[in-house]
Amino acid sequence: MLTRGNTFFSRLFLVLVSGCMLSIGYYSFSFANQLTMIPEKTYGAEQARKVSMPAKRWVTTDHSRHAVLQQEFLSPEDVTKACLTCHNEASRQIHKTIHWAWTDPADSEKLMGKNGLTLNNFCISIHSNEPRCTSCHAGYGWKDGSFDLSKEESVDCLVCHDTTGTYKKFPTKAGYPVTKTTKFGKKTFQPPNYTVIAASVGRPTRANCGACHFFGGGGDGVKHGDLDSSLFNPSRDLDVHMNAEGANFTCQRCHSTDAHFIAGRTYKQPAFTDRRSLLEDDLVKRISCESCHTATPHALGHKANDHTDKVSCQACHIPAYARVKPTKMYWDWSTAGKKKDGKPYKVMGPHDKASYMTKKGSFVWEKNVQPEYFWYNGKMDYLLVTDKIDPNEVVKVNSVEGDMNDPDSRITPFKVHRGKQPYDAGNMTMAIPHLFGKDKGAYWKGYDWNKSLEAGMAAANVPYSGEYGFVGTEYHYPITHMVAPKEKTLACDSCHARNGRLTKLAGFYMPGRNSSGVVDFIGWFAVIAALIGVVVHGVMRIISKPKEQ
Structure with missing residues (x-):
């Protein structure tokens, strides 16, 4: 039989081993919790739904009843002049944006931008190629370097505000539509009915933005990879925000607009500099994920919330791009x-x-x-x-x-x-x-x-x-x-794997990707010690069990 002293040390050893086992169990549970799916109801998403549901878009004017629009327009510039009789600041507002000048408003030297001295590795530059490139300009007549960027009537209101789907710019006419039925490749372009279109203008839709941004670089999906015609009517699997059966966001739902300045990254200016959410300040622009989903978008206590200070939301939530079109x-x-x-x-x-x-x-x-x-x-x-x-x-x-x-x-x-x-x-x-x-x-x-x-x-x-x-x-x-x-x-x-997605990002330790001899030794020592403790304790319990009389 064991002495009283032996029993004391046995119990002390049991306490130590039990503590070790509890620690291992806790960290094992924590690691397993990281590998589980994010719960359906999450704090950030719930709050986002409360603060950012789109309000009903009230219409306060019927453009078809405006006398100035009830005329036969001889040119698209005449349409703009009619628009300016009411919206008399609109052109000057647009002139201050990158959509108009094609140089970054944040760059005082005007070097950054398509009309500056920057390049790309698609069609390279607009200089000397203006009639083709400016088919996606929000204006009329930019056919060479002499284009007058100060003319208010040169602004194209219809390219952003047409709701009929019939207004199309011709690919080689410096921003103008055709004046007669014209073929270009496999497409046929019809001259627009300016009177009908002007009477039907409204807030920009995804179709207005996508007409240019989905086809940059000379074709559908060429440039960006995450912008192409599949987003005109995307499934939930393609985009949860734009899905028509879900949130059905327009582009300006995130690219919020102030006096025709559309929020987003420019050459010198980040898309956003303030990571506050709408819960903290309802004037925050919705251009960042945190604006709606906060910096803790997952369930309270979920390990994924510990990643948001180093990992962008897009890194996990956009596993691949060009998922429908190449x-x-x-x-x-x-x-x-x-x-x-x-x-x-x-x-x-x-x-x-x-x-x-x-x-x-x-x-x-x-x-x-x-x-x-x-x-x-x-x-x-x-x-x-x-x-x-x-x-x-x-x-x-x-x-x-x-x-x-x-x-x-x-x-x-x-x-x-x-x-x-x-x-x-x-x-x-x-x-x-x-x-x-x-x-x-x-x-x-x-x-x-x-x-x-x-x-x-x-x-x-x-x-x-x-x-x-x-x-x-x-x-x-x-x-x-x-x-x-x-x-x-x-x-x-x-990512947390030896050959995971982040293998090219060096300079920091990542569990599952990197190994450490010291950490591995301590971990295996703890596991083996725990196993030995369990076995020793079991043997000691058997030995110390009182014999039946």
Whole structure:
């Protein structure tokens, strides 16, 4: 039999082992809790529904009853003049926005923007290509660098406020619709009935915004990856906010508007700088997820709430982009210009998309694409056409700002579009090609890169050496649309794994991805000690059990 002292130490040992087991059990439960699905009712989502349900959109005027609109309009500018008789500040408000000037209002030097000296690696620049590019401008007549940006009647009210669905700009007419029935590719464009359209104007819909933003870069889904025509009427699986049977958000539901200034990121200005929610301040713009869902969007006590200071909501809630329609992932201009039998030609590839075109070179399209992840504080840095480059390195046409030590940075998903485009080999700068036009300098007319670059650089008022080459480039687009339903968000082990999504983000320890010899030793020691304790305790209980008399 055990002595009284032995019994004391046995019980003390039992207490220690029990404490160890409870600790292991607690942390095991905590880890398991992280792996569970987010409960259906969550604090942040419930609060969001309470504060951000759209109010009924009361109509306070019937435009068909305005005498000034009951006329036969000879030009779209005449429609704008009629609108300005009542909305007499509208054009001046629009003139102050990036939608009009195509330069960033936050940039005092006016270098940042399509009409500035920035580039992309799609169609590269609007300079000398205006009649084609400005088919998506909110104005009329921007056909070259002489366009008067101060004219109020040049603002296109209808492109944003048409509710009939019949108002269409023609792709090559510098922002104008057609005046007679005209074919362009597979589409036929009809001249608009300005009287009917003007009498039916209303608040912008997703169709108005998408007519330009879903087709940027020359086609459906080309540029952004998370913006394409599938969002005109998305399913719940594609976007929980825009789903017609759900919240059915318009674009301005998040991109809130003040005097025609639409909230969102610009070249110099982040989309938002204030992470407060509408619960804290009802004047906060709804451009961030936290605006509606708060910084603790999950169930109270849920481990996922501990991630929101380092991980963006989009990182988990947008597991892939281009989920319905493919997006362009690679564009090689260096292969352009090849002909068959002396004529331009096209080769179709996967997803029923062109893999080669004489006019534009080689493409790679992808669908259901996994994003790349970067630390992002809402700011981007942009290369200017005048900046020096190293042609032996991949040139970042724009780059993501932020790092893990920046309190404003979050791990954020991006589309990275890669390609090859021309550069000035003499000046070691990027180059602007003149692509569109009927003159011999237009590349799509004469297929002469040297003449094309000479004309394009002259239009941008940038020197050109007369020597050119092609260099690899990257362009980064933050992924913020196509928010999946909660049951299709990323599981924890999508990132917390050795070969998870965040393998390229270094400099910090992540459970499941990284290993530590000391931590592993302590953990296994605790487990083994607990097992030994249980066995020893069981044996001691058996030995110390009083014998039956």
